[in-house]
Amino acid sequence: MSTSQSSDHDSKQDLINYVLRLGDDALILGHRLSEWVSRGPFLEEDIALGNVALDYIGRSRMCYNYAAELSGEGKTEDDFAYLRDERQFQNFLINELPRGDFAYTIARQLFVDVFNKHYLSALLQSKDQTLAAIAAKGIKETQYHLRRSREWTLRLGDGTDESHQRMQTAIDELWGYTHEIFEHDDIEQRLIDAGIAVDAAAFQKQWLADVSAILAEATLTVPDAEWAVRGGREGYHTEHLSLLLTEMQFVYRAYPNAKW
Amino acid sequence: MSTSQSSDHDSKQDLINYVLRLGDDALILGHRLSEWVSRGPFLEEDIALGNVALDYIGRSRMCYNYAAELSGEGKTEDDFAYLRDERQFQNFLINELPRGDFAYTIARQLFVDVFNKHYLSALLQSKDQTLAAIAAKGIKETQYHLRRSREWTLRLGDGTDESHQRMQTAIDELWGYTHEIFEHDDIEQRLIDAGIAVDAAAFQKQWLADVSAILAEATLTVPDAEWAVRGGREGYHTEHLSLLLTEMQFVYRAYPNAKW
């Protein structure tokens, strides 16, 4: 009896953890995209990047609200976003890297969008109804995101010499961060076994094939560099995240007990 | 009797206010200079800019400690630096502008160093012994600062076409912020009348003559542009200050009740 209770508790903790991770991925990337506002190459892109940012921020809110509901401690979405320290955020590193130039942002979006296409399709099959619902909404959004990042990859890769060079540099710089997104730890393994979480390793080859096809069409080269940086899911972050959180959390933390 | 008490109280409040203003000028400029660490054009400059930054941060601490002592409410230097909001900081705007390129930093230092040469000499005569002592230390530092900013102005102004152009642009961009530093409000007027504060208007012409002479030697032009931005002493700041404070105050505010 007590064993079963404790295992219940653990699996709930696992689920909360998993939901927070998905929320962190969405929030941090959404935040980075929101930095583009008033800085895009033309107005239409300001709007489009804002749309994508809004989708991600919206997704993070769904995740955090679900985590709040699961934890049942009276927490709110904002508690998770604004009161956790840098070491508690568990987003994949690729999401926290600075926005860089437009090529860098597009290359990251391409990698993430193709990833999400497969990830969310799999999450749609989750035995957890809320996660499946979040996935259903996310799939629609991802179709739009991926169309954009694919088209921009073609334009920039097959545009001018400069745009080609910038795009290739961005791809090379980001490549080392695309490995950890297919890996998982024991927490996620237990949830995968339970039919709740997604095993991204299952579609890694497909991801590579999809990305390679788009890059080839864009006259860009798939890197064969061997480096890989890991640690997001353990809260082991680059120096960029704490600076992002400094900005994001300041007002909230500067006025404790305030409502906004 | 009660009138005299209230006037005592007011003049103490005036003094606290004045000391905080001097502290804010020093802290904000010191902070900006500290942003150069590991970003200078060569190691010797990293060190030199760090020295200047340290002088300013040191000066701000003397001011804040004096303010804490005057207010007698058990406050510390850090309370003033870390717990006041953007609207409560009363530094002149020139100190909060972003560090810009090396020319921008040098041009600002030139304006501020010539200003301080005169300001601190006058403050040395203050009837307030602590302020006079702060001035005495500051004068020595300023000699070093001004030697540096003068020499760099000559090198950059009379160096290459690019350095000349960058230096002139910096001077033009900063000029509009050099007006308010010679102005004062009623608070400072009362302290000037009491022989405590400095009336910067008294040496404005001398400042212009000094700066003009250095710029002329550096083959640079004194701007004749008419614009002027004001508001620092009223806490009416550019958008740059709140971002600076966000970074500076975050850790302190994120962990209330902690000692460091």
Next chain:
Amino acid sequence: MSTEDQIEDINALEQKFQARIDAEQKIEPKDWMPDAYRKNLIRQISQHAHSEVIGMQPEGNWITRAPSLRRKAVLLAKVQDEAGHGLYLYSATETLGISRAELIAALQDGSAKYASIFNYPTQTWGDVGAIGWLVDGAAICNQVSLQRTSYGPYARGMIRICKEESFHQRQGYQIMIELAHGTPEQKQMAQDSLNRFYWPSLMMFGPHDSESAHSARSMQWKIKRETNDDLRQKFIDQTVPQIEYLGLEHPDKDLKWNEERGHYDSGEIDWEEFQNVINGNGHCNRQRIQHHVKAHEEGAWVRDAQNAYDQKRRARKASTAA
């Protein structure tokens, strides 16, 4: 045709044009219009467009620091709407025979203006609320009257834009309500933002009618539908109960209800300050344009790439077709 005939011809056209306007008919892009009407409209609509675009900056300054996820999303969506309005208004201006590139160049070289209110800095989160409430509020007063403006594309744009703006105004006011009814620090933040943005908002309506340069002809052409002072009065009147509901002090110490006029009498506006900011002494005049130029220049290679790609694609299509 002789010169005389030509002049007569133009006079006839102008009379017909004015008659259409008097009859509240809309002028459309392909219709004949006096050159001065066209120029005036370009100036007015592009200034409006530039204001939307530059207006993204002061509020955009707080997107990354918005103190709740909901506020963050709402603010981001709002600033995005401003981009949309800018786009929409640039398109309306383009119907008058000028390109977006020319409009942007005019903004960047200072020959075209934007609303001077955006030269004021956003210092605190409260300013985001105050801008939504007061600045958008003032803009709406103006825009509502422009829904009936004589130029078709502009009038239709205003109808669409007004809907979104009133949404924004409510959101701004919501921020103010939270602050004014929040902790003492928050209430102080709200009061401070109100104090700083109230007067500049009044100035958004432009100089008093007696001082306004373009007004008479613009009214005749129905490019303007109400006078600066009338619109300003509307705004002053509607704002009083809003400030009361917030429980904040009114920044105008001379404000007084005038029973006879059925309006509030207002304290004197500091026009010197207004001119001061317009003339380049605001906190952000330089920053706003430099920010815009920087983004535009950093985006040049992207626009070039897009053009190059489109050309390549067209060339490929052509060669396949051949």
Next chain:
Amino acid sequence: MSTEDQIEDINALEQKFQARIDAEQKIEPKDWMPDAYRKNLIRQISQHAHSEVIGMQPEGNWITRAPSLRRKAVLLAKVQDEAGHGLYLYSATETLGISRAELIAALQDGSAKYASIFNYPTQTWGDVGAIGWLVDGAAICNQVSLQRTSYGPYARGMIRICKEESFHQRQGYQIMIELAHGTPEQKQMAQDSLNRFYWPSLMMFGPHDSESAHSARSMQWKIKRETNDDLRQKFIDQTVPQIEYLGLEHPDKDLKWNEERGHYDSGEIDWEEFQNVINGNGHCNRQRIQHHVKAHEEGAWVRDAQNAYDQKRRARKASTAA
């Protein structure tokens, strides 16, 4: 002189050189020295210099966020000292016939190394404490032994640097004391930083003696004075009571006092992780070099201006003199 004579001559010089070293005499810049000795020294001293310079970044990351004015000033002064050490060591390297520009180029193109510890990110304020305490502590163990190194300028540099480094180490440990004896959040911050920086600090001493490539000859030349493992042991031993005083858990669960050896036995070091970071998989490998390149490139026009100005001044002097 015949080739044979030349070889004999060099042999004689080498013997004399080694004899001087064996007699603990310092080698000075103008003395004859074997080419391999020179190259080895350039590699070693410049790597040390680069480490000081790159090491400015992880701690510099927290100067603008230091949580008290005193800590801010102390940290700024410390990072500045590192710049000073870098400068001092570049000068020592230059006595061996290589320019600072060449050294910087080698750092930037990856042919010269810096201590891999600086590829780890500083995630929290606690990391500033942990770096001062552990990383500087490990560096000191090494540097103390190098105060007796055979090359004069290097040995003298080490004496000066060691003094400042122990100062830094005490400051770092002071940060840890405040944290460990502070609020629960602060204590956790201290533990977390200790956990992350303990093992990488042990790796700073390099591979085990059995695996170390350069060691034997470096010891013979007295470029190195103690083995990697001996220095590491010293560090491990001195750190145990420091962790105890802080009241933190020791990150090495296998740590055990060995009565017989009079030393602590340590758990296994994860050399795979070490190689992994060295080979470019650390969080900051790219960032550190990119940051350095960016600052260097952004400073190019300043250095050019300085040169141009100096030339002009010399030319003016010459023409006045003529």
